[in-house]
Amino acid sequence: MRRLLYSRRKTQTIGVLKSFVYAVDGVAYILRTQRNARIELAIGIAAVALALWLGLSPLEWAVLAITIALVLALEWINTSLELAVSLASPDRHPSAKASKDVAAACVLLGAITSVVVGLLLFGPRLVERFAGT
Template sequence: MIKKFEAALAGLLYTLRTQVNMAIHLGAAVAVFLLGYYFQLEGWEWGVLILTVTLVLAAETFNTALELAVNLSCPHYHPLAQKAKDVAAGAVLVTALGAVIAGILIFLPKFLRAF
C-alpha cells in the first residue's frame, strides 16, 4: 500500500518539476489560502476554495498524464494526437476559469469592504 502512495507522490513531483503551469497553479493556491486566512473566511468559503484548487491541480495532473501517454503512443506529430492534448489542456482551462470565478465571488466583496 505504501508503494502506491510513493508512486502517486512521484507522479505529483514529476508534474511539479516538469510543468510550469503546475507551479503557477500551486503558487496561486498558496496566495488564495493566505488571502483566505487574512480575510478569515467562513467554513463554506474554505470548502469552495479547497474544492476548486483541488480540481485545478487534478486537471493539470491528468493533462500531464494524457500528454505523456499520447507522446508514448504517437511519438511523431499526428493531428488527432494534438487534438487530444488540446482538449486536455482545455479541461485545465475550464477548471482554472471556474476557480477564478469562485475566487472573485468570495474575495471581491471582502476587498470592497476592506478598501
C-alpha cells in the same frame, strides 16, 4: 490461518504504502517538470493566504479547497494524458493534437472557473476591507 491473515494484511499495507510513494513521485515529477503546475500551485497557496487574512467561513473554505484541488487535478491529468499520447504517437498526428488540445481546454475551463470562484469568495470582502465600510 492467523499467519495467513497477518501475511495478507502486511502485503496489503505494503501495497498501500507503495501506492502512496508512487503518488508522491508523481507530484514531484509534475512540480519538477511542469511550469504551469508550479504557477497554479503558487496561486493556490496565495489564495489560501488571502482566505486566512479575510477569514472565510467553513463553507467558503470548502469551496476554495475543492476549487484548488480541481485545478491541480486537471493540470496533472492533462500532463499524464500528454505524456501518454506522446508515447503512443511520437509522430505528429491530428488525433494526438486534438487529444492534447482537449485536455488543455479542460485545464483552461478549470482555471476560468477558479477565477470566478475567487471573485465570488474574495471580491466582496476585499471591497469591504479597502473601501473601509
